[in-house]
Amino acid sequence: MTDHGISGPATGAPLRAMLARVARRAEAVVLPLAALMAGFAVFSLFLLMQGKSPAEFFSLVYKAGFGTAFSWQNTLSRTAPLLFAALCVALPARLGLVVIGGEGAIVLGGLAAGALGVSLAGAPAAVALPLMALAACVVGGLWIGSVGALRYLRGVNETIASLLLAYIAIALMNHLVEGPLRDPASLNKPSTAPLADALRVGDMPGWDVHWGLLAGIAGCVLAWALIDRTTWGFAARIAGGNVRAAQVQGLPVGRLILGFTALGGAFAGLAGFFEVAAVHGSANASLASGYGYTGILIAFLARHNPLAIIPVAILLAGFEASSGLVQRRMDLPDATTLVLQGFVFVAILISETLYGRLRIFAPERWSTR
Amino acid sequence: MPTHPFSRRGFLRSGAALAGAAAVAPLSALPVSAAGDLTVGFIYVGPKDDFGYNQAHAEGAAAVKAMAGVTVVEEENVAETTDVQKSMESMINFDGATLLFPTSFGYFDPHILEVAPKYPDLRFEHCGGLWSADKHPSNVGSYFGYIGMGQYLNGIAAGHATKTKKIGFVAAKPIPQVLLNINSFLLGARAVDPSITCQVIFTGEWSMAVREAEATNALADGGADVITCHVDGPKVVMETAASRGCFLCGYHADQSPLAPDMYLTGAEWNWAQVYTDMVTTTMNGGSIDNFVRGGLAEGFIKMSPLGPAVSDAARAQFEATKAEIMKGGFAVIKGPLKDNAGNVIATEGQAFAETDVALESMGYLVEGVIGSTS
Numbered sequence: 025m026t027d028h029g030i031s032g033p034a035t036g037a038p039l040r041a042m043l044a045r046v047a048r049r050a051e052a053v054v055l056p057l058a059a060l061m062a063g064f065a066v067f068s069l070f071l072l073m074q075g076k077s078p079a080e081f082f083s084l085v086y087k088a089g090f091g092t093a094f095s096w097q098n099t100l101s102r103t104a105p106l107l108f109a110a111l112c113v114a115l116p117a118r119l120g121l122v123v124i125g126g127e128g129a130i131v132l133g134g135l136a137a138g139a140l141g142v143s144l145a146g147a148p149a150a151v152a153l154p155l156m157a158l159a160a161c162v163v164g165g166l167w168i169g170s171v172g173a174l175r176y177l178r179g180v181n182e183t184i185a186s187l188l189l190a191y192i193a194i195a196l197m198n199h200l201v202e203g204p205l206r207d208p209a210s211l212n213k214p215s216t217a218p219l220a221d222a223l224r225v226g227d228m229p230g231w232d233v234h235w236g237l238l239a240g241i242a243g244c245v246l247a248w249a250l251i252d253r254t255t256w257g258f259a260a261r262i263a264g265g266n267v268r269a270a271q272v273q274g275l276p277v278g279r280l281i282l283g284f285t286a287l288g289g290a291f292a293g294l295a296g297f298f299e300v301a302a303v304h305g306s307a308n309a310s311l312a313s314g315y316g317y318t319g320i321l322i323a324f325l326a327r328h329n330p331l332a333i334i335p336v337a338i339l340l341a342g343f344e345a346s347s348g349l350v351q352r353r354m355d356l357p358d359a360t361t362l363v364l365q366g367f368v369f370v371a372i373l374i375s376e377t378l379y380g381r382l383r384i385f386a387p388e389r390w391s392t393r
Numbered sequence: 394m395p396t397h398p399f400s401r402r403g404f405l406r407s408g409a410a411l412a413g414a415a416a417v418a419p420l421s422a423l424p425v426s427a428a429g430d431l432t433v434g435f436i437y438v439g440p441k442d443d444f445g446y447n448q449a450h451a452e453g454a455a456a457v458k459a460m461a462g463v464t465v466v467e468e469e470n471v472a473e474t475t476d477v478q479k480s481m482e483s484m485i486n487f488d489g490a491t492l493l494f495p496t497s498f499g500y501f502d503p504h505i506l507e508v509a510p511k512y513p514d515l516r517f518e519h520c521g522g523l524w525s526a527d528k529h530p531s532n533v534g535s536y537f538g539y540i541g542m543g544q545y546l547n548g549i550a551a552g553h554a555t556k557t558k559k560i561g562f563v564a565a566k567p568i569p570q571v572l573l574n575i576n577s578f579l580l581g582a583r584a585v586d587p588s589i590t591c592q593v594i595f596t597g598e599w600s601m602a603v604r605e606a607e608a609t610n611a612l613a614d615g616g617a618d619v620i621t622c623h624v625d626g627p628k629v630v631m632e633t634a635a636s637r638g639c640f641l642c643g644y645h646a647d648q649s650p651l652a653p654d655m656y657l658t659g660a661e662w663n664w665a666q667v668y669t670d671m672v673t674t675t676m677n678g679g680s681i682d683n684f685v686r687g688g689l690a691e692g693f694i695k696m697s698p699l700g701p702a703v704s705d706a707a708r709a710q711f712e713a714t715k716a717e718i719m720k721g722g723f724a725v726i727k728g729p730l731k732d733n734a735g736n737v738i739a740t741e742g743q744a745f746a747e748t749d750v751a752l753e754s755m756g757y758l759v760e761g762v763i764g765s766t767s
Contacts, residue, residue, distance in 0.1 A: 358470035
């Protein structure tokens with residue numbers, strides 16, 4: 025970025041330069057927070073219309089999501105799949121692609137891990153678990169990567185393609201779990217055969233939260249490093265800003281699209297791996313439980329910044345962790361949390377239109393002379 | 394982020410602190426339970442007003458709620474993931490629940506099996522009948538009802554009502570519990586007229602309104618004039634079938650309010666009786682059996698009152714068969730019987746009574762059912 029040549033009295037320059045730096049960076053933090061607050065405010069009006077107290081709602085959310093040791097474990101144990109699911113949206117988004125079908129990669133990644141785990145029974149965990157995780161990554165990567173390929177090679181809208189592929193993935197999983205891959209002993213809940221105990225991913229020591237959380241955080245950090253610290257990430261950001269300009273510069277736009285969609289899908293596949301290896305112990309229809317869709321909200325809320333995904337995913341997991349207590353205490357239906365998420369999502373989308381328009385965040389426009 | 398490890402004592406401490414805070418905070422409505430009171434938690438996989446599986450359980454919970462000295466806490470739309478594990482623990486930690494009814498079949502393995510050993514003093518009762526002494530914790534129980542008998546009685550009402558001799562079944566998945574219901578429905582109808590056939594359509598999901606409506610329309614288009622189903626929420630099937638002029642046989646709960654004129658009868662769960670019995674046993678200091686089963690005679694299931702479209706002849710056969718079933722040992726699956734691929738299921742004289750465990754691994758559709766399990 026070049027010097028904007030801010031004019032002014034020489035004595036005020038250092039202060040002014042610092043303020044300018046803060047202001048430029050503040051936009052990315054202040055606007056999403058303001059949108060979040062606006063979403064909460066509209067939701068509070070909604071609660072008041074229902075004759076319910078917003079104060080009680082938010083205090084219950086705090087208690088059940090973050091107020092006690094149990095609440096934290098509850099929140100964090102829901103966070104892992106959300107981190108991966110959000111990465112599946114955020115990575116392609118840096119290229120300007122809106123991929124909303126991460127659910128499909130989660131489901132098929134989990135299925136691949138579960139099916140491979142069955143045939144690896146007896147193998148040492150140090151070999152089998154990485155192979156299962158790899159299988160989940162490959163399948164998830166191929167699934168979402170194919171969305172990128174359709175986009176680049178055939179001009180197929182990636183949003184629609186990924187959503188429809190998610191339905192196909194779920195149908196495929198159901199077919200395989202109820203047919204060729206079914207454990208004959210799973211009578212009334214068709215599943216793949218249970219994983220051997222040695223092939224289960226356990227909890228982190230002293231916590232009731234499985235290792236997927238740490239892996240998810242590591243994934244977010246890696247994705248951030250890729251985007252912010254490598255030439256690939258730089259190229260992707262250029263292509264995301266203006267694909268024609270990127271092509272004129274000779275950037276490999278096709279490979280970037282394939283790579284970023286496949287990487288996003290691989291992360292979503294990992295979510296499926298942890299669901300199977302850490303939670304369910306086998307692959308079945310419970311894999312399709314909507315994490316992929318919550319991931320969309322998280323990625324948008326985090327403005328597709330992988331580091332910001334971590335706190336946002338924890339916040340959203342906290343909301344989900346508290347929805348039970350809200351139901352029980354306030355006699356509000358389960359859909360209440362969905363309504364809240366909906367208001368927040370709309371507020372975030374509206375706030376997207378404000379970037380670069382508010383003078384307070386644009387030091388080069390501060391001078392009125 | 395807390396750095397101290399997770400422990401039950403930690404729970405109790407924070408729970409107590411929370412309860413203390415709540416007692417002073419005017420906004421909170423934490424139930425303050427007196428000594429000797431029992432808090433019972435119910436968890437549902439779908440909405441509790443779904444006219445189906447979840448509503449049947451919620452009606453049972455409502456009966457428990459009406460009992461003196463019992464506090465009921467409920468949660469709906471809880472997925473069969475970490476969600477249900479945490480919902481159980483949340484009810485335990487924040488509400489002091491000591492008896493839990495996580496009602497969805499898929500909550501059992503691994504979720505209840507994961508949570509129950511952490512709370513050996515509490516009781517987990519699961520609907521589905523999966524518990525076995527050598528594999529599962531002793532503070533877990535499972536219960537289920539012989540609702541196939543209800544579908545057999547549905548079939549009798551349907552057999553008298555059908556004019557096309559074609560009846561229809563909208564089914565979720567080809568699993569034993571569902572197959573038994575389909576076979577029972579057809580065999581009930583064939584007890585009226587052996588020429589009747591039953592077309593089955595599997596939607597592949599427990600709850601997928603669009604496919605249920607499509608399946609119902611397809612059955613009506615194919616000539617079926619009495620329709621029943623086994624999906625979580627029968628509302629869509631019932632309303633669609635009624636709009637196509639088909640008679641209805643209900644399932645899970647009473648769906649007669651949806652189409653009173655077309656509703657013949659229905660196979661309903663009677664969880665109110667089962668749950669109030671279990672809660673009474675617990676409050677009296679007794680212990681609930683780990684493995685509980687029952688049918689019509691034991692009050693685990695019941696039939697919806699017969700509707701206005703049921704003829705006198707149908708009513709007579711319905712009541713006579715119901716009386717037979719009430720005596721116990723009734724067999725719907727009995728020889729000579731073949732499946733719809735021609736394989737012999739039961740030879741002459743062979744019979745599988747409602748309590749027969751062989752029925753629980755059923756993998757076939759009987760002769761007369763049009764459809765396939767795969």
